[in-house]
Amino acid sequence: xxxxxxxxxxxxxxxxxxxxxxxxxxxxxxxxxxxxxxxxxxxxxxxxxxxxxxxxxxxxxxxxxxxxxxxxxxxxxxxxxxxxxxxxxxxxxxxxxxxxxxxxxxxxxxxxxxxxxxxxxxxxxxxxxxxxxxxxxx
Amino acid sequence: xxxxxxxxxxxxxxxxxxxxxxxxxxxxxxxxxxxxxxxxxxxxxxxxxxxxxxxxxxxxxxxxxxxxxxxxxxxxxxxxxxxxxxxxxxxxxxxxxxxxxxxxxxxxxxxxxxxxxxxxxxxxxxxxxxxxxxxxxxxxxxxxxxxxxxxxxxxxxxxxxxxxxxxxxxxxxxxxxxxxxxxxxxxxxxxxxxxxxxxxxxxxxxxxxxxxxxxxxxxxxxxxxxxxxxxxxxxxxxxxxxxxxxxxxxxxxxxxxxxxxxxxxxxxxxxxxxxxxxxxxxxxxxxxxxxxxxxxxxxxxxxxxxxxxxxxxxxxxxxxxxxxxxxxxxxxxxxxxxxxxxxxxxxxxxxxxxxxxxxxxxxxxxxxxxxxxxxxxxxxxxxxxxxxxxxxxxxxxxxxxxxxxxxxxxxxxxxxxxxxxxxxxxxxxxxxxxxxxx
Numbered sequence: 001x002x003x004x005x006x007x008x009x010x011x012x013x014x015x016x017x018x019x020x021x022x023x024x025x026x027x028x029x030x031x032x033x034x035x036x037x038x039x040x041x042x043x044x045x046x047x048x049x050x051x052x053x054x055x056x057x058x059x060x061x062x063x064x065x066x067x068x069x070x071x072x073x074x075x076x077x078x079x080x081x082x083x084x085x086x087x088x089x090x091x092x093x094x095x096x097x098x099x100x101x102x103x104x105x106x107x108x109x110x111x112x113x114x115x116x117x118x119x120x121x122x123x124x125x126x127x128x129x130x131x132x133x134x135x136x137x138x
Numbered sequence: 139x140x141x142x143x144x145x146x147x148x149x150x151x152x153x154x155x156x157x158x159x160x161x162x163x164x165x166x167x168x169x170x171x172x173x174x175x176x177x178x179x180x181x182x183x184x185x186x187x188x189x190x191x192x193x194x195x196x197x198x199x200x201x202x203x204x205x206x207x208x209x210x211x212x213x214x215x216x217x218x219x220x221x222x223x224x225x226x227x228x229x230x231x232x233x234x235x236x237x238x239x240x241x242x243x244x245x246x247x248x249x250x251x252x253x254x255x256x257x258x259x260x261x262x263x264x265x266x267x268x269x270x271x272x273x274x275x276x277x278x279x280x281x282x283x284x285x286x287x288x289x290x291x292x293x294x295x296x297x298x299x300x301x302x303x304x305x306x307x308x309x310x311x312x313x314x315x316x317x318x319x320x321x322x323x324x325x326x327x328x329x330x331x332x333x334x335x336x337x338x339x340x341x342x343x344x345x346x347x348x349x350x351x352x353x354x355x356x357x358x359x360x361x362x363x364x365x366x367x368x369x370x371x372x373x374x375x376x377x378x379x380x381x382x383x384x385x386x387x388x389x390x391x392x393x394x395x396x397x398x399x400x401x402x403x404x405x406x407x408x409x410x411x412x413x414x415x416x417x418x419x420x421x422x423x424x425x426x427x428x429x430x431x432x433x434x435x436x437x438x439x440x441x442x443x444x445x446x447x448x449x450x451x452x453x454x455x456x457x458x459x460x461x462x463x464x465x466x467x468x469x470x471x472x473x474x475x476x477x478x479x480x481x482x483x484x485x486x487x488x489x490x491x492x493x494x495x496x497x498x499x500x501x502x503x504x505x506x507x508x509x510x511x512x513x514x515x516x517x518x519x520x521x522x523x524x525x526x527x528x529x530x531x532x533x534x535x536x537x538x539x540x541x542x543x544x545x546x547x548x549x550x551x552x553x554x555x556x557x558x559x560x561x562x563x564x565x566x567x568x569x570x571x572x573x574x575x576x
Contacts, residue, residue, distance in 0.1 A: 007522075009529075009552075011553055037526050039529075039530070041551050041552070042529070042552055044526055044529075063555075063556050064554070065519045065522045065554050065555060067522055067524065069524045098525070116524075
């Protein structure tokens with residue numbers, strides 16, 4: 001399924017990440033997945049949370065440069081070869097992946113992996129056709 | 139037909155020949171006053187200039203040597219005082235943080251003449267006694283606050299002496315008293331706009347129609363940016379404390395470069411290296427001679443500001459010539475690996491790029507034996523991309539645009555809005571941390 005991820009421009013200064021997590025804690029927002037892309041002088045923090053609208057407003061009001069991006073939440077079987085199967089499907093159907101990271105969500109024996117794909121509509125169609133969508137709490 | 143406001147119409151529209159005759163008469167008076175000071179006696183008597191009769195035409199001004207900022211330091215405390223101390227009513231002094239301070243004294247007449255110039259300037263900018271004027275410039279030894287304050291009162295405007303800073307109070311005053319005109323530095327106008335969204339005040343709550351900006355050099359793009367953001371007219375005001383303060387030159391309602399009030403000052407533009415005079419249109423150092431000041435007359439004062447005289451007349455009809463926007467100062471020109479760079483060139487490039495926010499900082503440092511230039515900019519929230527490649531592309535574009543303008547490829551850094559130093563008062567935009575010992 002398509003979910004909203006929040007991206008935050010992070011100044012490369014001590015304590016900036018801590019300020020984000022502190023702010024989210026204050027607003028009782030639960031982080032379900034996160035990853036950081038870093039370059040030499042700035043970083044982009046990407047998070048998936050339980051209340052994306054509330055989180056985005058809190059971050060912007062708190063002076064952070066943040067925006068939402070749509071990504072795919074994909075169920076992957078939590079066993080050897082689970083991710084390989086999904087990747088093979090994407091490869092065969094030409095779904096180009098920009099980046100991916102894992103979440104804390106788990107549906108029965110399936111892990112939920114966050115995919116940022118080049119063509120979101122195509123990605124969603126393939127996910128549905130192969131029954132990889134499932135439901136997540138966020 | 140356009141309507142232009144004048145306060146001293148005859149004087150402002152005076153034919154050049156009459157204006158120059160007035161200048162010559164006033165120059166002689168000024169020279170007589172200068173010859174009462176220890177400083178100018180020491181300097182001029184050996185040159186045979188011992189009375190106003192030594193000057194027969196404006197061209198004779200060339201016989202008088204320049205006065206520099208350093209001269210003002212040498213003449214501290216009373217070396218340039220031309221009247222008995224009892225006749226003075228106010229002084230303005232530089233803070234002297236970098237050495238001996240400089241001081242300019244004023245008689246009652248001097249303050250009145252300055253006040254008239256400011257009232258004339260504000261009238262030219264379309265201000266009237268019906269306006270409510272919030273003065274956000276620093277009061278005190280700095281001339282920006284008091285200079286405009288007195289002129290605005292003279293014009294009959296309701297003056298709110300707010301002083302700088304304290305953004306929330308500024309908004310409250312603007313809202314409560316329906317401020318129509320403000321006076322601030324251009325960077326503070328941008329800062330205020332940034333803060334609009336953060337406090338419970340909206341643009342529609344305010345009655346602002348004009349801003350007078352001065353106190354720091356800024357580009358035409360900055361003016362246009364402030365005008366577009368606020369939906370107001372922005373007027374450029376030029377002045378320096380050695381020449382009283384604000385009101386030396388001021389834009390009329392054409393807003394196409396400030397008229398320098400030539401009944402009060404003689405303008406020259408010189409090459410800062412050869413000290414030779416430059417013709418209208420060419421950029422060089424502005425040199426000014428006071429024509430009306432009693433207490434501290436200054437002859438051929440080197441302002442260190444780089445500008446040019448606009449050769450064309452202004453549609454408003456004023457015969458007082460216009461000077462171009464200040465392009466920088468002779469002493470803030472950066473020499474980076476042998477290339478002359480003005481911070482204003484960098485600002486111009488940044489302000490033209492919509493990807494970049496309002497704040498920036500320029501850092502020059504040594505990297506080995508070479509100079510390294512770093513330009514720190516802000517990513518605007520609207521253009522922030524989740525994709526690091528997009529951000530890198532913005533950075534490359536900034537670097538390429540800068541290189542095209544200053545022929546040096548700087549290191550460009552992207553920062554979060556609000557991280558670079560805040561814009562209260564005069565912004566510290568250039569940090570040069572190279573060894574000064576060489």
